Amino acid sequence: MHMKQRLRRTMMFIPGNNPGMMRDAHIYGSDSLMFDLEDSVSMPEKDAARMLVYNALKTIDYGTTEIVVRINPLDTPYGKADIEAMVCAGAHVLRMPKTETAQDVRDCEAYIAEMEKKHGIPVGTTLMMAAIEGALGVINAYDIATASDRLIGIALGAEDFCANMKCQRTTTGAELQLARQTLVLAARAAGIDALDTVYSDVNNEEQLVYEATLVRDLGFDGKSVINPRQIGPVHKVFAPAAKDIEKARRIVAALKEAEARGSGVISLNGKMIDKPVVIRAQRVLELARVSGIISEED
């Protein structure tokens, strides 16, 4: 069973009709790969792309990378066929585009469950995430985030959101501020991940780093990327600072010491440490480990 909770600093988009990119997209080290059957595939290629992604997932070993597939909406002629094929292909997560209401999630989940039953796959195997790409979706963010146990996270789709809002993308990100904060609030309340939108100018690393830093500070778990060259800079932003790692190490050591003593009370330098502090410290060490800053033994 795929882990619901895991590291998702980067989710790289791969057009579902590009075999050259699908062949070994995992080698660049993004935490998740998202094969797209939706916006990057034109109408006449929908069936071919679905077949291609299905066969890629059946054939290629993507190692420990999380495999996400963005399906077409259920109200299109392709949505149901996408779900059936991707459930059978063993995609870890199906990403619903343009999610507006909790009912959208429930409809999708019902069809996933139906397909799992039909093909003898344990019900609940296929996880979901919801992309929120409009004003209504942002307003319903908490309801969406809590609509299914299968949800691993919610993600912001900024281009569609801005079109819907009748606003422009800016370099400061002011137009997305409320949406981003609403999403991260809803995700945290629901106990799932919050993932930020793509930054589409692959040659502007400076702005990519600015956006990644901004959303990291807001509490997002990661950012979508569209080119392998964007992975390194985003991972760097999400890597913890040396002083935070040191502090986290001391906290985790204190936890182990308390466990060894059989005590439920964890203390460091004479101060009691709360559970959330321990969880944060464990997360910092996990990030430091995958960022290659500290070794596996730490």
Place this chain on the structure above:
Amino acid sequence: MKNNIGHEIDQKLLDRMNFGLYGRDKDPRTAEKGKVHDSKMVASIEEAIKRSGLRDGMTISFHHHFRDGDQVLNQVMEVIAKLGIKNLKLAPSSLTAVHAPLVEHIKNGVVTSIESSGCRGTLADEISHGLMDTPVVFRSHGGRASAIADGRLHIDVAFLGATVSDEYGNASGTCLDESVENAAECGSLGYAKVDAQYADKVVIITNNIVAYPNAAGGIPGNQVDYVVKVDSIGDPAKISAGATRFTKNPRDLMIAEKAAQVIINSGYFKDGMSLQTGTGGASLAVTRFLTDAMLEQGVKARFALGGITGQMVKLHEMGLIDTLLDVQDFDVEAASSLRRNPNHHEIDGNTYASPFDRTAAINQLDVVILSALEIDTSFNVNVLVGSDGIIRGAIGGHPDTAAGAALTVIVSPLIRGRIPCVVDKVSTLCTDGALCDVLVTDAGVAVNPRRPEVAEALTKAGIRVTPIEQLKADAEAVVGKPDDLPFGEKVVALVTAPDGTVIDVVREICDND
């Protein structure tokens, strides 16, 4: 006996010592005082060809310093064909895709044999399909230079393009004269210098005659017989093209970054090291990823060798590489650096890579990064023949530098398109696997079992070393195993090792119907 100034000199002494008498026995070649001497300029390529004495059955040569921008070879060959000269051996330092018109000259019997470092495009395609009766001889750059020097490849007439020349044949690939507009700078004329030194007749072809002295280096006038001015010799924008492009491809960049990590942790990354990067996006990009580590660890390179790039120049100008030893330039930045930076030196093909000269620069080389079209599980490399069985590359300095360098790093994607690059056996052997130490792909790093100490150093540094057989299996798991190529019996080319011995042959490719 008195000389004409009145000093007594005994004739018997002159006879015994075999000397002439000043004034009486004047050598007719001696230049007259104060007279402006005849220049070496001739009116046209045709006149230069006629004066050179070129006739049927001779060997002619060209250089490839203008790469895909070269216009010299085609111009000269057209005139040779018009003059009705036949049965020539063509021995350029290399051939590129712009030399497609040679196909007609071969069909018409003007050219009947070829020796080159490589071949691309239409000509290569035709050769692979059996165009020529005599197999093409492929030589490495060092192999060619040494073959010319010791007479195994004798050149009758060399036609050498130059960015500028003076009337006396002092010719160069850089231009010091600021009044010259649009100089097509190719930088070093390293390979051509060998031709100039050893060919019986040397013709310089340029579009810019500058005032004497053209002191930019390159080819000295005393090796030149004729100088021809033409309208155009090459397109400088195309010097940096094809094999020497500056990559943005994420796969190439990833391989380059990994290769840099390998070098940094190989044990050879230390102050005073030397390095070379061969053609290919990933190979050339390695320099970019070495910079930070050089600054952090206080490592400076004593020299960088070979094809010089703008990136190398940048490191040189930052003080991270002391000396650039330049046999050819891969881009216009490097070409212009040659005239700008005093410690950027033009060297000839033998100084660079003669296999028989222990002082050749390759033998001083610590690290070389080289590309591959295919590499097999014994680390043998093919850089000449594509996965379709058609010649599409050049040996270049690959086997020369692999043999000379202390650490040879091969960079290649694991898969190109649907074709695995790590295979059981390369279709064409260009560089002996015993000379190739590390393979860096986008899917993992493999170390030649002959170099356990390198594998150990990398592993210690946290770089995962994968058996090359595993990489081959990984590639086949994705794209399967390609069918054998439909090679025929006819041998279309000999592949020679730097010492001139034959390491493999290329056979005719038969089209599948």
